[in-house]
Amino acid sequence: MRALLFPLHKVSYQAILKKPLNIFEPRYIHMIHEAEKTNTPVALAYATLQDADDEADTIAINHEKYHAVKRMVGLGRVQILQKSKDGTMLVVLEPLFKGLIMDVYNEELPYNTIEVDPITEFLTVMPEHMISLQRLGLLFRHWAKSFFKNQVEYDALMEATQDPVVLVGAITEFVVTSPDLKQGILEIDDINAKIDVLLEWLD
Incomplete structure (x- = not known):
């Protein structure tokens, strides 16, 4: 499944509860509008300043600050709650599922797009x-x-x-x-x- 990547430094998303986010970077404002228009999931990913490392289960992304993100991510559908005159917005991620990033696409966009495989969890308490x-x-x-x-x-x-x-x-x-x-x-x-x-x- 194709998804849009929102990397945040050392932030992860469990994709069980709604997640409020303040969006202020122009590229991610554009990404949120695209996600809403196309109903494309957004993956919130734990970003790191370190290079991608198989042992750390990270994958390289195209970003001037963050070199990689953790492969395991939470995904949600975007709901825009509030827009300001300067374009910044308050959004909430409506939880979808947990997924594993399989690939990062080169689509010549200002943000990263990814291929994600949904992960099935065992949710029965023994x-x-x-x-x-x-x-x-x-x-x-x-x-x-x-x-x-x-x-x-x-x-x-x-x-x-x-x-x-x-x-x-x-x-x-x-x-x-x-x-x-x-x-x-x-x-x-x-x-x-x-x-x-x-x-x-x-x-």
Whole structure:
């Protein structure tokens, strides 16, 4: 599948929750308009200043600052929420799926276009992980009480995170502070393994 690449330094996207983004560079303003017009997915990729490295599972891109991005990315559909007179915009990525970058195209555009293979994840929590899942839920509830002061927002989040997939994504997005750990969790394909990693980090 063809997608448009939005590289951000040490930022990854779990493609489970909506992701707000401020777009201000002219090339990416153009890219967002193209994505909206053609309904093309946008891949938010963890960008690095280092050269591409097979061991680090990165791939080279055409960019004056970032030399490579992690191959594993989250993809979403663009929804433009707000446009300013100077062209800058606030957009949100509506989650689609996780994918692996297979190739970077040379299309003579000011931004990168890529070929992405969707990744199928194992999303069933096994019986032996149910207690760990419940503990994650309690830890997240405690954290959210101090973070979300708006009761309506808090209640909506608690309802959404009854879904284990959303719970894992929310903890990764909101609670985990390490960019490398966020990316590492994205690269895990089994929700049970993600639960183990998150619980170890939170404890």
